[in-house]
Amino acid sequence: MQRSRQPVSVSKNIQRIAVLTSGGDAPGMNAALRAVVLAADHYGIEVIAFRHGYQGLLDNEYTLMQPKDVQHVLQYSGTIIKSARCHRFKEDSAAVEAAANLNALALDALIIIGGDGSFRGAEHLANHWQGQIIGVPGTIDNDLYGTDATIGYATAVTIAMDALDKIRDTADAMDRVFIVEVMGRHAGFIGLGSAMAAGAERMILPELQKDKPLTISALVKHIHRVQEIRGEGSYVMVLSEHQWPGGAVALAEQLDAEYDLPCRPCLLGHIQRGGAPAPADRILASELGVHAVELILQGKHRVMAGMRANQCVDVPLRDTWEKKNPLAANLLRIQHEIFNPVKKNPRRNTQ
Amino acid sequence: MQRSRQPVSVSKNIQRIAVLTSGGDAPGMNAALRAVVLAADHYGIEVIAFRHGYQGLLDNEYTLMQPKDVQHVLQYSGTIIKSARCHRFKEDSAAVEAAANLNALALDALIIIGGDGSFRGAEHLANHWQGQIIGVPGTIDNDLYGTDATIGYATAVTIAMDALDKIRDTADAMDRVFIVEVMGRHAGFIGLGSAMAAGAERMILPELQKDKPLTISALVKHIHRVQEIRGEGSYVMVLSEHQWPGGAVALAEQLDAEYDLPCRPCLLGHIQRGGAPAPADRILASELGVHAVELILQGKHRVMAGMRANQCVDVPLRDTWEKKNPLAANLLRIQHEIFNPVKKNPRRNTQ
Amino acid sequence: MQRSRQPVSVSKNIQRIAVLTSGGDAPGMNAALRAVVLAADHYGIEVIAFRHGYQGLLDNEYTLMQPKDVQHVLQYSGTIIKSARCHRFKEDSAAVEAAANLNALALDALIIIGGDGSFRGAEHLANHWQGQIIGVPGTIDNDLYGTDATIGYATAVTIAMDALDKIRDTADAMDRVFIVEVMGRHAGFIGLGSAMAAGAERMILPELQKDKPLTISALVKHIHRVQEIRGEGSYVMVLSEHQWPGGAVALAEQLDAEYDLPCRPCLLGHIQRGGAPAPADRILASELGVHAVELILQGKHRVMAGMRANQCVDVPLRDTWEKKNPLAANLLRIQHEIFNPVKKNPRRNTQ
Amino acid sequence: MQRSRQPVSVSKNIQRIAVLTSGGDAPGMNAALRAVVLAADHYGIEVIAFRHGYQGLLDNEYTLMQPKDVQHVLQYSGTIIKSARCHRFKEDSAAVEAAANLNALALDALIIIGGDGSFRGAEHLANHWQGQIIGVPGTIDNDLYGTDATIGYATAVTIAMDALDKIRDTADAMDRVFIVEVMGRHAGFIGLGSAMAAGAERMILPELQKDKPLTISALVKHIHRVQEIRGEGSYVMVLSEHQWPGGAVALAEQLDAEYDLPCRPCLLGHIQRGGAPAPADRILASELGVHAVELILQGKHRVMAGMRANQCVDVPLRDTWEKKNPLAANLLRIQHEIFNPVKKNPRRNTQ
Structure with missing residues (x-):
């Protein structure tokens, strides 16, 4: 270079x-x-x-x-x-x-x-x-x-974040679980950027799925832990396309039908490419x-x-x-270990 | 009253x-x-x-x-x-x-x-x-x-219109067909309002489906006619939820697979309830x-x-x-007969 | 008609x-x-x-x-x-x-x-x-x-409201007074609509000024009353153009210099005519x-x-x-008597 | 560091x-x-x-x-x-x-x-x-x-750009000159960022004013040159606060009254600090x-x-x-020499 x-x-x-x-x-x-x-x-x-x-x-x-x-x-x-x-x-x-x-x-x-x-x-x-x-x-x-x-890229993140912000309003009002499917079947940049920006509780990204695919039971466990810690049920997920069989629609149905977690999907699609x-x-x-x-x-x-x-x-x-640009390691660390920790943390004050 | x-x-x-x-x-x-x-x-x-x-x-x-x-x-x-x-x-x-x-x-x-x-x-x-x-x-x-x-209602129409505007940018760039699924399984108000506001080429609404459900072949025919008249392929549909088996995702796949009309879906979901x-x-x-x-x-x-x-x-x-509020007859007339006519019009200058 | x-x-x-x-x-x-x-x-x-x-x-x-x-x-x-x-x-x-x-x-x-x-x-x-x-x-x-x-008109109100919403964020953070000058030198529709929509504390509109022009001392009194009732200092005014000598800039300076009320002006101008x-x-x-x-x-x-x-x-x-369209009497009543009362109300619980 | x-x-x-x-x-x-x-x-x-x-x-x-x-x-x-x-x-x-x-x-x-x-x-x-x-x-x-x-900073630029975009619509419709006053009395970052993003024709920034203050006659000359080259009169300026006596309001009046260039001001003020x-x-x-x-x-x-x-x-x-962060030299170069050149360029095709 x-x-x-x-x-x-x-x-x-x-x-x-x-x-x-x-x-x-x-x-x-x-x-x-x-x-x-x-x-x-x-x-x-x-x-x-x-x-x-x-x-x-x-x-x-x-x-x-x-x-x-x-x-x-x-x-x-x-x-x-x-x-x-x-x-x-x-x-x-x-x-x-x-x-x-x-x-x-x-x-x-x-x-x-x-x-x-x-x-x-x-x-x-x-x-x-x-x-x-x-x-x-x-x-x-x-x-x-x-x-x-x-x-x-910056516009796509802005639009996905804006959608997540809107979802948060309704998620908070109803204490519900939501999934927003974003673009990026091979790279989780939009997913990571918008999830960080909107404070989403979970990301399902190609880079993370490749190493260790998320199971539905691990996801449900995390939802329950977050709900328990916070005392309320709003939980918003960002799902990169092609990272779950059937996408956001199928995952939402699964959570609703099998785990009694009413969940609604949103599929942004090409909205991410438009606007100013x-x-x-x-x-x-x-x-x-x-x-x-x-x-x-x-x-x-x-x-x-x-x-x-x-x-x-x-x-x-x-x-x-x-060659490949990796996802920003520090952002992943912050999102997964600090903001929405998957594991219990003995030092943590609020658990 | x-x-x-x-x-x-x-x-x-x-x-x-x-x-x-x-x-x-x-x-x-x-x-x-x-x-x-x-x-x-x-x-x-x-x-x-x-x-x-x-x-x-x-x-x-x-x-x-x-x-x-x-x-x-x-x-x-x-x-x-x-x-x-x-x-x-x-x-x-x-x-x-x-x-x-x-x-x-x-x-x-x-x-x-x-x-x-x-x-x-x-x-x-x-x-x-x-x-x-x-x-x-x-x-x-x-x-x-x-x-x-x-x-x-006004906010939902605004959000759906904004999504349709964004889709139009990309639809025009690629000369493509798009479907945006909006809320309103029993009433087509959001569908009609946002379609009018964004200049969508087609609406699939409960009130219209009830009388005479749209067939896939009639839809394809309309797409081809609009493309022919305008000399370009951007065609945006608004679909009320539950008005097509499998929703926007299924309809897009059908158009793509069976009719060689590459088509992308977008499922707005609860975005329509958020934002300012x-x-x-x-x-x-x-x-x-x-x-x-x-x-x-x-x-x-x-x-x-x-x-x-x-x-x-x-x-x-x-x-x-x-009692029921009907959809605005004049808007339906304008949208269906004047702006995106389904039938050929012998008086029309540009056909 | x-x-x-x-x-x-x-x-x-x-x-x-x-x-x-x-x-x-x-x-x-x-x-x-x-x-x-x-x-x-x-x-x-x-x-x-x-x-x-x-x-x-x-x-x-x-x-x-x-x-x-x-x-x-x-x-x-x-x-x-x-x-x-x-x-x-x-x-x-x-x-x-x-x-x-x-x-x-x-x-x-x-x-x-x-x-x-x-x-x-x-x-x-x-x-x-x-x-x-x-x-x-x-x-x-x-x-x-x-x-x-x-x-x-609807777009202008939307844009003015959006500006007022943005101002509210900073007004609340700093407990400050702000003035947003909007269009409408002969008619207060944009002023009234945006003030209602954004929950502004005060409107200075041609229709109101004509009958009984607001004095600076009456305004200052109202600001102090609102701040006292609410226990915080965010106070946002909507001013129609040409309704104060020197406009929002001059009024802000006057409040700041003469009444020790730090106040910032915003002049929307032709922004109100643009956007989607x-x-x-x-x-x-x-x-x-x-x-x-x-x-x-x-x-x-x-x-x-x-x-x-x-x-x-x-x-x-x-x-x-x-002929003239008057401002909506019910909106004026709600804004002036109920939401931001100018006079004390003996029935009122919170005064 | x-x-x-x-x-x-x-x-x-x-x-x-x-x-x-x-x-x-x-x-x-x-x-x-x-x-x-x-x-x-x-x-x-x-x-x-x-x-x-x-x-x-x-x-x-x-x-x-x-x-x-x-x-x-x-x-x-x-x-x-x-x-x-x-x-x-x-x-x-x-x-x-x-x-x-x-x-x-x-x-x-x-x-x-x-x-x-x-x-x-x-x-x-x-x-x-x-x-x-x-x-x-x-x-x-x-x-x-x-x-x-x-x-x-990123939000302020976004808001200023959005205002400039709105102004452009009306400026183009009327072939007019507009001034948008933005924050940054000591640093032109918001001015430069928003001007680049919105394609403004002129920036008046502290860093530029310090070296060689813009005269009104040089400004008028540039307006006329741009109008001549493009064959239309839309010309949008970004003015950092405190960089013109009396600000955007005074400059607009001067252009209108003394140079027969109808011009409208817009003063963004604290709008730049609000919103999402x-x-x-x-x-x-x-x-x-x-x-x-x-x-x-x-x-x-x-x-x-x-x-x-x-x-x-x-x-x-x-x-x-x-210590000081300078404005990005490459952006200044692009804006001043390439996109809106102040001087004639003999190589240029379209002059």
């Missing part, structure tokens, strides 16, 4: 670049797009955007992007140039076709805003095209190595969008623009999915 | 009343409680609150409520005096026991903040107790006759809470305090569940 | 209409525009929109509006066809010019979405043009006779937009489409500014 | 500590308090809280805090143990008195949650008391050295609250618990106000 020093020394003569958003959309993609367009304009570079991700690259569906086109888009989620999943792009023929399209447009570089699937596509394309390829991490899952946060992007996502997207353009000017290739410890960095694209 | 003229001529000498919140909690219950307490204080009446609804009435779990106890509660959902469902209260023995508790506390009247189940309980109690009983409509479902809106109550709910709750106290002073009994055409009214408790 | 019966019997052959938004923008104007366009399309009528209000009418700046142009605009505030204030439009020459432009485009009718200033312009135009003119009430001030609510429109505004705008088109089909002229007691009505344009 | 390694080796026998919140309240103070109480309970330490900051320390106004007292407070702004400014605490006599009160309660340590003024008070107290004193950075201004962010704390503040507060307790167990004294590059650190209290 390499720290980038600012200001940028322009080392390459770049005339025209392209940008696309790919895979699941993430809040802040528009802010990243805006930053790319404004930075390119600043450096006298022309920008075209392919619509619908790699599909648009294959279909040659593109549009010229100028500052006025992105003036006030950073406050909206989604992506104005649309995104898509493109299964065909895994084939060599697709990459060859894409390379031909890129060359026909005399493009010097391509910026891919997306997640790990999109970056694999970028690497695949790089095997067939000579231009520079730069990735910008746009995914709510925060599961890319090389950046402390991905664009969209959180400031952290807009600012991160602004910095990384500019950084991506400046990485091109520095001659970088096959790297992702990332942010580490408040510094713009770049990492090899391949690293972004081959 | 009787219109109430203000100001109130105090005709009864009331010394002490009780209040409780019962059934599913609704945003605005705290505002109603506050209004009851402040109005009672204004008229020199003492207020006690039973906690946990009818259960607290049976358990004699109560607390004195003074203005300072409710000073800044109107901005929170839930209910600070807790709510509960109490199945035992249907029995005669329970009503007799409750009456004894009420008499032991020398109560002149009881205000029940809740929905139709709670009002049935109130009627049941009225058969065994001589004090005045007044209902205040607190339920997100808006399914009580005698009031244009129930306390909590909407202004309409707080204002309605404030008026009806005061009105409930003044109805007691007017000697009214077995009635619900309601709001009709911006006027405080009272209706017999029994009417509130025996 | 005339109640409209649905469904509409189409009595006129209308081919092309125009729409514009005028004066201060209001949340929900886009929803009204959408409804006009979709309804016109439903009836086979062509719609053009003039941009920048009456200025665009004079400049002949217009655009054809089709359903796809308004598909997903109802979730945004502002107006996609822009608004403006046009001082020149008061002159006869302007109205004559506008009439010529309307005739040149062979327009049958014109829909004006705006407030009282815009409706005066509409009446002025009607003196020089033969086509039908219909008003749709779009203003946050809620100061138009003939409709229970104007489009934008409240559901009530979107639904009202949808109904009134459709209603406006149907009023044209019914041959109506020089009327405003309004909503009274949940019924679509129409009222002469001139009435909308010549 | 010293990095803290987890898990903590408990080196001291601590029995009872105190905590207080001081100075202007900040969103997340409750979350920090909760973390302190839960962590202390975990380590078998008793916690008492002084109410109303240092004033409560002098008045011996305290309360025992147990986990149940802080169970669900992290979702609220303000501080449940109240805060205050205490001018008398600067005197030696006050510190002596406070020390006596702390000793009388047999306290081992005191945690101060507040900003730089509160930390100066802590240092002052440390000269007169032998117990350990630990600071936790709670201020929206983000102006403390030794931590990447203070508790409350942002997730970043809640999580930071949770980590730093726990960290503060663990620093006590490690025998640390006169330090602030901070977060640097995602690591818990501690810094001498004195450093927190004597």
Whole structure:
């Protein structure tokens, strides 16, 4: 990983670049797009955007992007140039076709805003095209190595936390148990972040399930212990998707039917991708969008623009999915040992 | 139904009343409680609150409520005096026991903040107790006759609309079909209100399903027609709970697996009951809470305090569940015939 | 005022209409525009929109509006066809010019979405043009006779209430006095609605100031009384603009400097016009937009489409500014006599 | 600055500590308090809280805090143990008195949650008391050295950004100029963060004003240039408080009256301190609250618990106000040179 020093020394003569958003959309993609367009304009570079991700690259569906086109888009989620999943792009023929399209447009570089699937596509394309390829991490899952946060993650946590806050009101009023299912089938970042932020009593996350899957009886025991300690029954769980057979709906039914613990599920789904992007996502997207353009000017290739410890960095694209960002150990410790201890603590005053 | 003229001529000498919140909690219950307490204080009446609804009435779990106890509660959902469902209260023995508790506390009247189940309980109690009983409509479902809106309905619509807005961002980015499942198994008010407000393409509501259940093939046909007319694939459905076997999750799977329409579900659940109550709910709750106290002073009994055409009214408790408020015909017409027409329209310019 | 019966019997052959938004923008104007366009399309009528209000009418700046142009605009505030204030439009020459432009485009009718200033312009135009003119009430001030609510009012109240809620947190933490200045120099609707909804301790509204202006000493006395009764110092005021010399900033300084009451001001300004429109505004705008088109089909002229007691009505344009909607007497009574009594009450328990 | 390694080796026998919140309240103070109480309970330490900051320390106004007292407070702004400014605490006599009160309660340590003024008070107290004193950075201004962010900053930026987003809607509709005045008279963090996040066209911040104060003619020139480049007149400024004589109100009047640029002001004031704390503040507060307790167990004294590059650190209290965190140079560069360039750029495509 390499720290980038600012200001940028322009080392390459770049005339025209392209940008696309790919895979699941993430809040802040528009802010990243805006930053790319404004930075390119600043450096006298022309920008075209392919619509619908790699599909648009294959279909040659593109549009010229100028500052006025992105003036006030950073406050909206989604992506104005649309995104898509493109299964065909895994084939060599697709990459060859894409390379031909890129060359026909005399493009010097391509910026891919997306997640790990999109970056694999970028690497695949790089095997067939000579231009520079730069990735910008746009995914709510925060599961890319090389950046402390991905664009969209802060918003997803905010939305999940907001849902948990709302649930708490009703949970407290009725002394009930609730389950909120959040995104992140491979990584528990949204689950951990929102659970910490909302003070949830329990998290069921892929990283925790992998080592030692939670049993229903251990869960019920914990519910009873928490209720006993606090003298009231509000207990809110955060469940990452695909971490329980049948998800939140099935787990709620099980607790209700088998353990006499009336429990209601909530399945956030794609709500987590919408609404006004959180400031952290807009600012991160602004910095990384500019950084991506400046990485091109520095001659970088096959790297992702990332942010580490408040510094713009770049990492090899391949690293972004081959290496892993672990969940924050200190947050896990606080949540599991201090705030909602699973085991009895002899020192503890209030047990 | 009787219109109430203000100001109130105090005709009864009331010394002490009780209040409780019962059934599913609704945003605005705290505002109603506050209004009851402040109005009672204004008229020199003492207020006690039973906690946990009818259960607290049976358990004699109560607390004195003074203005300072409710000073800044109107901005929170839930209910600070807790709510509960109490199945035992249907029995005669329970009503007799409750009456004894009420008499032991020398109560002149009881205000029940809740929905139709709670009002049935109130009627049941009225058969065994001589004090005045007044209902205040607190339920997100808006399914009580005698009031244009129930306390909590406006907030639920706001939350469901906000979820639909968020879904639209991602739906537009990916040209996808989405289903948002909302509350209201017996009444489609939340579904209709949020669908109108968010511009959803389709509603599946109990009132519509009862007459002519939507078939999957008719739904698919409509999706294709809308996509064809608009040239893009974003299509958002609002589904009231219990209106499709297996709910939003099952319907999404069916569309995806059988009709090649990738579709994602979202199950709002109790999120609809939380968060900051909407202004309409707080204002309605404030008026009806005061009105409930003044109805007691007017000697009214077995009635619900309601709001009709911006006027405080009272209706017999029994009417509130025996009669029905229909969905607004004009909204249904607009939504179904004008905004998202199911049938082709020969006059229409854009088909 | 005339109640409209649905469904509409189409009595006129209308081919092309125009729409514009005028004066201060209001949340929900886009929803009204959408409804006009979709309804016109439903009836086979062509719609053009003039941009920048009456200025665009004079400049002949217009655009054809089709359903796809308004598909997903109802979730945004502002107006996609822009608004403006046009001082020149008061002159006869302007109205004559506008009439010529309307005739040149062979327009049958014109829909004006705006407030009282815009409706005066509409009446002025009607003196020089033969086509039908219909008003749709779009203003946050809620100061138009003939409709229970104007489009934008519900959102403004929501935003002001949200600001008051935020202020309450800090006011409670510091036991402080705060003033929030809201819009409505001629009508206290936003002030009253937000004060009721947020439980403000005091309102300074045009309607109240007109009869008996609040003196600073009476205000200070009330602050001290409330603090004494409650035993804590959080006191939040809502001030309508132009109701105190120098506004909230000056009043805060006066309380701080002269009465040793540390007080902080907040000036909401145009925040009240932005953000996601409240559901009530979107639904009202949808109904009134459709209603406006149907009023044209019914041959109506020089009327405003309004909503009274949940019924679509129409009222002469001139009435909308010549007659007045009073503030809700019951809300004023509750706020001033019951929730935050100005005078001592001998019956009151807690004084 | 010293990095803290987890898990903590408990080196001291601590029995009872105190905590207080001081100075202007900040969103997340409750979350920090909760973390302190839960962590202390975990380590078998008793916690008492002084109410109303240092004033409560002098008045011996305290309360025992147990986990149940802080169970669900992290979702609220303000501080449940109240805060205050205490001018008398600067005197030696006050510190002596406070020390006596702390000793009388047999306290081992005191945690101060507040900003730089509160930390100066802590240092002052440390000269007169032998117990350990630990600071936790709670201020929206983000102006403390030794931590990447203070508790409350993320929320303030979110609220300011949200206001700017709302303003943009109306600014775009009317092609107008707006000024939003935000907090931060000594540091432009809120101004910079919210301006970046909302895409504001101009920032007037203390750090920028100090070097080269903006003149009204330079501002007007920039407004005209931006309007010319974009072909539309929406221009939004963020003004830190005390950076223009008379603030936003005066600047708006000046632009309107002297330069024919109709402009409207908005003064956010203490709104920036309220509402639901942002997730970043809640999580930071949770980590730093726990960290503060663990620093006590490690025998640390006169330090602030901070977060640097995602690591818990501690810094001498004195450093927190004597050293300065600069504004992020890269964000300033992006905002001033790339997104809203003040000077013409010959390379730029769109000028």
